[in-house]
Amino acid sequence: MKKGVLDALVLAILKDGDTYGYSLSERVSGIMEVAETALYPVLRRLEAQEMLSTYSEEHNGRLRRYYSITKKGRAKLREYAEELSELERVIRTITKGGDKS
Amino acid sequence: MTDTNSIRASIRAELADLPEQSVRKALEFYEEYVADAVEAGHTVEEVLQRIGGAKEIAAQIRAEAALDGAEANPGPLRLIGARRQVRKRLARSAARVSMVLGASLPYTFALTFYLVSIVLFVGAVAAAALMGYEITTMHGADTMTKIGAGSAGVFAAGLLSAVALGFLAAARGITRVTLRKLRSGLRRGMPAGDMPEAVPPRTRGLGTAALILTVVAFAGFGGTFPSGLPTELFSIWNSMKPADLNVRTWSFPAAQVRQIQIATLNSAVILESSSDLNAIGVTYEEPKWLTGTPVAKDGRLAFREMSSGAIPFMDFIAMHEGTTSLKITVPRGYRADSLVVSSHSGSVSLSVPGGSVRVDTGSGNIHFDSAAAAYRMRATAPAGRIIVKGKALRSTSYEAGAANGATVDLATQNGTVEIR
Numbered sequence: 001m002k003k004g005v006l007d008a009l010v011l012a013i014l015k016d017g018d019t020y021g022y023s024l025s026e027r028v029s030g031i032m033e034v035a036e037t038a039l040y041p042v043l044r045r046l047e048a049q050e051m052l053s054t055y056s057e058e059h060n061g062r063l064r065r066y067y068s069i070t071k072k073g074r075a076k077l078r079e080y081a082e083e084l085s086e087l088e089r090v091i092r093t094i095t096k097g098g099d100k101s
Numbered sequence: 102m103t104d105t106n107s108i109r110a111s112i113r114a115e116l117a118d119l120p121e122q123s124v125r126k127a128l129e130f131y132e133e134y135v136a137d138a139v140e141a142g143h144t145v146e147e148v149l150q151r152i153g154g155a156k157e158i159a160a161q162i163r164a165e166a167a168l169d170g171a172e173a174n175p176g177p178l179r180l181i182g183a184r185r186q187v188r189k190r191l192a193r194s195a196a197r198v199s200m201v202l203g204a205s206l207p208y209t210f211a212l213t214f215y216l217v218s219i220v221l222f223v224g225a226v227a228a229a230a231l232m233g234y235e236i237t238t239m240h241g242a243d244t245m246t247k248i249g250a251g252s253a254g255v256f257a258a259g260l261l262s263a264v265a266l267g268f269l270a271a272a273r274g275i276t277r278v279t280l281r282k283l284r285s286g287l288r289r290g291m292p293a294g295d296m297p298e299a300v301p302p303r304t305r306g307l308g309t310a311a312l313i314l315t316v317v318a319f320a321g322f323g324g325t326f327p328s329g330l331p332t333e334l335f336s337i338w339n340s341m342k343p344a345d346l347n348v349r350t351w352s353f354p355a356a357q358v359r360q361i362q363i364a365t366l367n368s369a370v371i372l373e374s375s376s377d378l379n380a381i382g383v384t385y386e387e388p389k390w391l392t393g394t395p396v397a398k399d400g401r402l403a404f405r406e407m408s409s410g411a412i413p414f415m416d417f418i419a420m421h422e423g424t425t426s427l428k429i430t431v432p433r434g435y436r437a438d439s440l441v442v443s444s445h446s447g448s449v450s451l452s453v454p455g456g457s458v459r460v461d462t463g464s465g466n467i468h469f470d471s472a473a474a475a476y477r478m479r480a481t482a483p484a485g486r487i488i489v490k491g492k493a494l495r496s497t498s499y500e501a502g503a504a505n506g507a508t509v510d511l512a513t514q515n516g517t518v519e520i521r
Contacts, residue, residue, distance in 0.1 A: 021130055022137030040130045041165045041287075060140070064133060 006034060006042055007051075008080035014052060014069040015077060021065065043067060051076055105135065105145060108155045115159035119166055127162045160190040161287070168284055175276040177215040184208060187283045204282035207275050214272035221265030228257035232413070241392075241410035249328025250413040252321045259318030266311040273307075333412060342424040343388050351383040351395050355431065358402045359438045361455075365406040366391060366415075367423035367446040369465070372453050375430035386425040390415065393427070419445050422465060448516065458509040466516040469509065476509045477502040484515035 006028070013019065013027050025039050046052045051073035056063040069077070109128060116124045131152065138148040152158065164186040171179035184204070232254025236247050325331050336343070358381055363370055368391065375382065381402065383395045393406040404427065408415035423446070431437070431453050440455035444462045451460065452470035460467050466485075471478065480487050480499040487494045489501075499518075502509075511518050 020137065021134050022141065025134065026141075038287075040127060040134075041284075043130070044126070044165075062133075062136060064137070065129070 005032070006038065007046060008077065008084070010039075010042055010046065011051060011069055011073050011077040011080070014067055015074065018066045018068040020067070024067065046073065105132065108149070108158075111155040112159045112162075115156065116162060119163065123166055124162065127165075131158055157190070160186070164190040164287055168280055168287070172277065172280050175273040175280075177212055177272075180208070180211055180215075180276050180279060183280060184283060187287055190287060199286065204279050204286065207279040207282060211272050211275040211279050214268050214275060218265045218268035218272060221261050221268060225258040225261035225265060228261060229254055232257070235413035239410045239413055242412065245328040246330060246412060249325045249330035252324030252328075253330065253413070255321030256318050256325065257321075259314050259321055263311050263314035263318055266307055266314065270307045270311070330412065334414065334418070337390070337418055337424075338421055340422070340424050345389065346425065347387040347389075349385045349387055349394075352380045353383070353395070353397045353402060355379055355381050355435050357400065358397060359400040360402070361429065361437050361440050361442075362401060362403045363427065363429070363442045364404070365393070365423075365427055365444045365447045366408065366419040367421060367444070367465075368406055369423065369426040369447045370442050370444055370449045371426055371428045372440070372442070372449075372451045373428075373430055374433045374435070374453050376433065377430065378432045380432070381435075382428075382430040384428040384430075386427075388423075388425050390418070391423075391425065420464070422446050422448065454507070456507050458507070458511075460511045462513045462516050464515050465513065467511050467513055467518045468521070469511055469519070470521050471509070475503050475506045477506045478509045478511075478520065480511040480518045480520065482513050482516065482518050485513050486517045488517060488519045490521060 009028055009031060010024065013024060019027075021039065021043070024043075028034055028039065043052070047054060047067075049072075050070055053068050053070055054065050055068065056065050058064070109132070112128060113124065134152070135145060135148050139145060153161070164183070167179070167183040167186040171183040232250060235254075236250055239247060239250065242250070356379075361372075361381075368386070383402075383404065385393060385395075385404075387393070390409055390412045391406055392409040393404055395402060395404040397403075406427070408419075412418075426447075436454045436456065438456040440451070440453070440458045442449050442451070442460045444465045446464040447462070448465040448467065449460050449462055450468040451458065458469075458476075460469070467480075478499070478501045481497060483497050485497075487497065487499045489499060499520075511520070
């Protein structure tokens with residue numbers, strides 16, 4: 001049920017707009033506890049799977065890499081969302097049960 | 102302030118053996134990350150403390166690269182390497198303990214399956230080589246039998262390698278599971294679970310190869326039947342006496358024979374006295390797969406049973422007690438100077454006296470009738486039993502008799518020695 005939560009989270013953030021590594025990391029770590037270095041491999045793999053594309057833009061005299069979600073990535077994100085909404089229903093039922101007792 | 106150039110240089114030095122491109126891409130990411138963090142108001146030291154120093158970043162990149170390599174092309178060595186890198190990266194952390202616990206079961210299974218698969222492949226090659234050897238040594242066989250033997254080899258080798266491929270495919274599947282566990286161990290703080298794979302696995306080739314090998318194996322299985330080889334081997338192994346035995350007899354003047362020396366593969370050897378007062382008679386039931394001819398020369402009667410080369414697996418069949426026999430009859434009162442009998446797996450039955458008697462068998466039983474003379478007796482049966490006059494002994498060796506009588510040595514590896 002916890003299939004690729006970090007992957008899904010990255011795709012969800014990118015759906016709201018392109019962004020760069022540090023900003024992405026800040027936003028992810030604001031939501032879930034993740035090792036600082038965990039993001040790079042995830043991004044690289046999502047790129048290899050063509051879930052996201054990258055481009056570089058100049059920023060303060062250096063290049064900054066931006067990540068952008070692809071069509072394939074959006075489809076994957078919908079898949080994740082469906083799976084997770086099912087999980088959400090299960091969790092809600094479980095917590096309700098816990099409240100009663 | 103920490104010098105980012107020196108960090109970059111030391112990471113590069115640590116990863117000198119990895120592909121340049123993947124190291125560069127990874128470094129770019131971390132450098133950009135540090136630069137952006139500094140822009141956001143952090144110091145380099147702060148950021149490095151969070152993501153780790155040069156050693157840790159290098160270990161992370163290395164572990165990721167090892168996991169990717171193993172995932173793209175699963176194999177036992179790559180799996181071992183990836184696990185080692187991940188362990189190194191997680192040195193002494195709590196994540197290492199949970200990673201080791203989570204991944205050790207599939208890891209052990211994967212390695213075991215690789216090992217089984219390798220052993221099976223070696224077995225397949227050995228089966229093919231053995232059959233090639235059998236065919237070249239089957240000088241007495243007809244072409245049909247050779248084709249049958251070759252087909253049996255194809256069957257064995259094909260089946261073994263098909264099963265080996267099955268184990269290989271399973272091992273690769275389990276390898277992927279293990280790699281996912283290792284990967285989630287690497288992302289400390291990440292919930293464990295399935296991670297999408299960077300490179301789609303290549304398994305289609307394995308399935309096709311296994312299918313082809315299975316077809317080849319069954320073709321080989323079918324090919325053994327026209328020669329009649331399977332039924333023949335089956336009946337030999339099940340101790341069915343062949344109908345087409347060639348019974349051969351010889352006769353030698355007893356006065357000219359002082360020594361008797363006999364060696365058989367798995368035919369029984371029987372030595373007994375007869376009413377014929379002048380001749381030593383030899384009767385050999387010769388099946389088509391064995392041959393032997395007694396030769397008398399210089400006072401010695403010698404007989405050696407050999408494979409006729411008519412059917413394969415003679416070494417294998419010779420491990421089984423045969424249904425054929427070599428019978429030697431000596432005149433009553435005749436006493437050879439020496440009697441030497443050896444048999445690989447045939448039994449030996451002896452009731453004639455001799456100056457010195459020596460019997461050796463592998464798995465055959467030995468029956469000795471000592472009533473004919475006084476002996477100095479010695480018997481050994483390290484993996485069998487010794488029965489003296491109907492009583493089974495506890496020990497595996499037995500000694501008895503007159504100190505200066507004629508000597509009798511009876512030795513069997515795992516048969517029974519029975520002394521009456």
